[in-house]
Amino acid sequence: MIVTGPRTRVTIYDVAAAAGVSTATASKALNETGRVSKETRARIRKAASDLGFRPNSLARSLTRKRSFTVGLLTDDTYGRFTLPVMAGISEGLIDHGVSVFLCAIEDNPELAGTHVDAMLDKQIDGIIATGKRVDRTLPVDLTHLPVPVVYALTAGPADAVTLVPDDMQGTRDAVGHLVGQGRSRIVHITGPTSFRVVEERATAFTEAMQAAGLPVQTSAVMPGSWSERWGHEAVEALWSSSDRPDGIFCGNDQIARGVIDALRERRVDVPQDVSVVGFDNWEIVAEQTRPPLTTIDMNLKELGRQAGQALVRLVNGETVETGLWRLPCTLVVRGSS
Amino acid sequence: MIVTGPRTRVTIYDVAAAAGVSTATASKALNETGRVSKETRARIRKAASDLGFRPNSLARSLTRKRSFTVGLLTDDTYGRFTLPVMAGISEGLIDHGVSVFLCAIEDNPELAGTHVDAMLDKQIDGIIATGKRVDRTLPVDLTHLPVPVVYALTAGPADAVTLVPDDMQGTRDAVGHLVGQGRSRIVHITGPTSFRVVEERATAFTEAMQAAGLPVQTSAVMPGSWSERWGHEAVEALWSSSDRPDGIFCGNDQIARGVIDALRERRVDVPQDVSVVGFDNWEIVAEQTRPPLTTIDMNLKELGRQAGQALVRLVNGETVETGLWRLPCTLVVRGSS
Numbered sequence: 001m002i003v004t005g006p007r008t009r010v011t012i013y014d015v016a017a018a019a020g021v022s023t024a025t026a027s028k029a030l031n032e033t034g035r036v037s038k039e040t041r042a043r044i045r046k047a048a049s050d051l052g053f054r055p056n057s058l059a060r061s062l063t064r065k066r067s068f069t070v071g072l073l074t075d076d077t078y079g080r081f082t083l084p085v086m087a088g089i090s091e092g093l094i095d096h097g098v099s100v101f102l103c104a105i106e107d108n109p110e111l112a113g114t115h116v117d118a119m120l121d122k123q124i125d126g127i128i129a130t131g132k133r134v135d136r137t138l139p140v141d142l143t144h145l146p147v148p149v150v151y152a153l154t155a156g157p158a159d160a161v162t163l164v165p166d167d168m169q170g171t172r173d174a175v176g177h178l179v180g181q182g183r184s185r186i187v188h189i190t191g192p193t194s195f196r197v198v199e200e201r202a203t204a205f206t207e208a209m210q211a212a213g214l215p216v217q218t219s220a221v222m223p224g225s226w227s228e229r230w231g232h233e234a235v236e237a238l239w240s241s242s243d244r245p246d247g248i249f250c251g252n253d254q255i256a257r258g259v260i261d262a263l264r265e266r267r268v269d270v271p272q273d274v275s276v277v278g279f280d281n282w283e284i285v286a287e288q289t290r291p292p293l294t295t296i297d298m299n300l301k302e303l304g305r306q307a308g309q310a311l312v313r314l315v316n317g318e319t320v321e322t323g324l325w326r327l328p329c330t331l332v333v334r335g336s337s
Numbered sequence: 338m339i340v341t342g343p344r345t346r347v348t349i350y351d352v353a354a355a356a357g358v359s360t361a362t363a364s365k366a367l368n369e370t371g372r373v374s375k376e377t378r379a380r381i382r383k384a385a386s387d388l389g390f391r392p393n394s395l396a397r398s399l400t401r402k403r404s405f406t407v408g409l410l411t412d413d414t415y416g417r418f419t420l421p422v423m424a425g426i427s428e429g430l431i432d433h434g435v436s437v438f439l440c441a442i443e444d445n446p447e448l449a450g451t452h453v454d455a456m457l458d459k460q461i462d463g464i465i466a467t468g469k470r471v472d473r474t475l476p477v478d479l480t481h482l483p484v485p486v487v488y489a490l491t492a493g494p495a496d497a498v499t500l501v502p503d504d505m506q507g508t509r510d511a512v513g514h515l516v517g518q519g520r521s522r523i524v525h526i527t528g529p530t531s532f533r534v535v536e537e538r539a540t541a542f543t544e545a546m547q548a549a550g551l552p553v554q555t556s557a558v559m560p561g562s563w564s565e566r567w568g569h570e571a572v573e574a575l576w577s578s579s580d581r582p583d584g585i586f587c588g589n590d591q592i593a594r595g596v597i598d599a600l601r602e603r604r605v606d607v608p609q610d611v612s613v614v615g616f617d618n619w620e621i622v623a624e625q626t627r628p629p630l631t632t633i634d635m636n637l638k639e640l641g642r643q644a645g646q647a648l649v650r651l652v653n654g655e656t657v658e659t660g661l662w663r664l665p666c667t668l669v670v671r672g673s674s
Contacts, residue, residue: 010483052483067458071438077424078621079416086441087414094448099455101408101438104423111431118436121404122459146389228625254625261598284415288565288591 010053018047068093070311071124072102073116075139076132080282081153081300085130088304096312105138112140120145126311128304129154134164135196148314152307153300161310163325165298167197170329171204174249174277174296177331179212181275183247186214189234189259190251191226198223198251201279205249226251231258239266246274253278253285253295260289260336275337291335303327348390355384405430407648408461409439410453412476413469417619418490418637422467425641433649442475449477457482463648465641466491471501472533485651489644490637498647500662502635504534507666508541511586511614511633514668516549518612520584523551526571526596527588528563535560535588538616542586563588568595576603583611590615590622590632597626597673612674628672640664 016026021044029036029044030053036044047053070089074082082102089100103119105112119127126147129138131154142149143157156162178186188205191198202221209216222237224230231250235258238244250256256278263270270276270291278286278295286293306327313320353363358381366373366381367390373381384390407426411419419439426437440456442449456464463484466475468491479486480494493499515523525542528535539558546553559574561567568587572595575581587593593615600607607613607628615623615632623630643664650657 052481067455069455069459077420079420083414083416083441090441097451099440099452101440101456101459103436103438104420104427114434115436118404118406119438122406122438122461124459144389 010051012053014051015044015048015053018051019044068096068098068312068315069122069124070098070100070308071119071127072100072130073105073112073119073127073138073140073142074102074130075105075107075154076130077104078132081132082130084300085128085152085304085307088301088306089128089308090304091301092305092308093312098308098312100308105140107139109139112138116140116142116145120147126150126315128152128307128311129156130307133195133197148311150307150311150314152303159322161307161314161320161322161325163303163307163310163327165300165303165329166326167200167329168204169326170279170296170298170331171201171249172208173329173331174279175205175208175212177294177333177337178247178249178275178277179214181247181271181337183275184214185243185245186247186249187220187222187238187245188249188251189222189224189231189255191223191255193223201251224255226254228254228258228261231255231260232262235259235262235266239268248274248276250276250278253280253282253289253293256293256295256336257285257289260291260293264290271335271337277331277337281332286332286334289336294334294337295332297330297332299327299330351388352381352385352390355388356381405433405435405649405652406459406461407435407437407645408456408464409437409467410442410449410456410464410475410477410479411439411467412442412444412491413467414441415469418469419467421637422465422489422641422644425638425643426465426645427641428638429642429645430649435645435649437645442477444476446476449475453477453479453482457484463487463652465489465644465648466493467644470532470534485648487644487648487651489640496659498644498651498657498659498662500640500644500647500664502637502640502666503663504537504666505541506663507616507633507635507668508538508586509545510666510668511616512542512545512549514631514670514674515584515586515612515614516551518584518608518674520612521551522580522582523584523586524557524559524575524582525586525588526559526561526568526592528560528592530560538588561592563591565591565595565598568592568597569599572596572599572603576605585611585613587613587615590617590619590626590630593630593632593673594622594626597628597630601627608672608674614668614674618669623669623671626673631671631674632669634667634669636664636667 012023012026016023026044029041072086076082086100103115105115127149129142130152137155151160151162206216222234248259256276260270260276268274278293281295281297286295310320349360349363353360363381366378409423413419423437423439440452442452464486466479467489474492488497488499543553559571585596593613597607597613605611615630618632618634623632647657
């Protein structure tokens, strides 16, 4: 079968003609402004509904309650961090009837600008900029837009609201948990030092160890890559020495998965001989490791919820405290510790 | 620091006042309709630019080239299938300057309706409905919208364009590859039979085996769940018998990962003793198995690209063939076969 598209958009003229009234009357009835008899209003409403008429959003927003829409910009093409943030924004704003439109921008600044323009053209009420790294800005300047912008999991200007997980507190909780399990020879296998979170977590790790009265060798922090392979390699390096750890805190869950697999292959029992803690609580990884992984949850949904609510307050003209909001992480205990 | 928001939206009145002209002249200059002197036009443009003025999108679309926007609706909250589709739509429509706005809908039909309404209110040009199952419809009726709708990876009505991967061809390629490697005792470890793709792949598997002149026992198709755990359990069941396979075709990459890990633990060499093929080419899994996984790629990006182009043709009033479009899958050979 062959079909042609699109059906032409229905206008107020069509509605008025179908209801046998002037366009002014049709408009008044649909916008609930001015006087229209109950019967006429009902007839116009029915005509609008039958025809599938949708009023122009701007016209509607000027005359009555409008559809509120948040634009979510991201450079996280896997959506691993962005989708939980998006779910949190939606959940937090459900009572406001807010919809969230996500637009993925590439590294190309010109293209990114095109997408931002499209959001503004579509009269989006505010924008949440999000990404995969708290130490990188998106490839587009959002500082002079006619709508408010909130930043989450990406770098924002000093005079904006920027929400990030409290990596240092999460790290302290991870170390505290391992120490609480009686572990004392703890190492930290983590990602590349070019990431600011790697530096922050390494610093927090060292401080937490010292605070617990435990010795920390400089070799206890092992930067590498965010991969299972690095988990395997790090275990190989550690187990080729006689000075082996009894606790391992990993920079993400993929590293932790590599570590746990590598330990099983060496017949090292987790958690009996070595406790392992990850970071991210990426459930598709954390729940499938054997044993399931104890890890730090960055509470990205809650972060999205708060970002959405901050944005709505800005859109409504309320005051919001700007600067960096560090939101708490949570330890999720499973079988690996 | 405390800031208040939002900055009030700049209107044509502000631009006209700043440029010292009437609103009619400002409108003419910005919309490039009617006669305005070159100098006046330049002054108005500068005022608009300085003030950050953005014309109403509908007004613009009526008078000149507008920003074209595709709404992408999904119920795939992990985005595993939707994000590649989204990337494909974007890439395929870059030359058209099209932006894609993704809106995640829940199982709640009322909420889903709110999001669809928001998209229509924002004058989105067309909608692509997508999901995580080709045998389920989204929880909202999209058959009477004033914009064209294309379906991808979700069930659509018979008179619409619906794009799905050709699971049967993908299955034939997987079996053909295993047979080509000299495998003859091949089993198919797959997901729950409530999924139509599970049925289709099982049928195609059996037919491909028969076509290759190989015996197929009914027990050769092992439905279960889409998890690593099921991969482990299935290997345990198979290896507790003496009739062991030399080729395993898995219904997804997570099952395949469980299978490969379970075989390693039994010291069964992959691919020497057993060849393993997955389905999905979910790179974060397929590239991290040891050895890396041979698998079937559903080419979701290409599927998104074609969905986007079909939608643009519909929006432009061109003819498009409706019905089910089955797009080819591709075998990606890595170390496991």
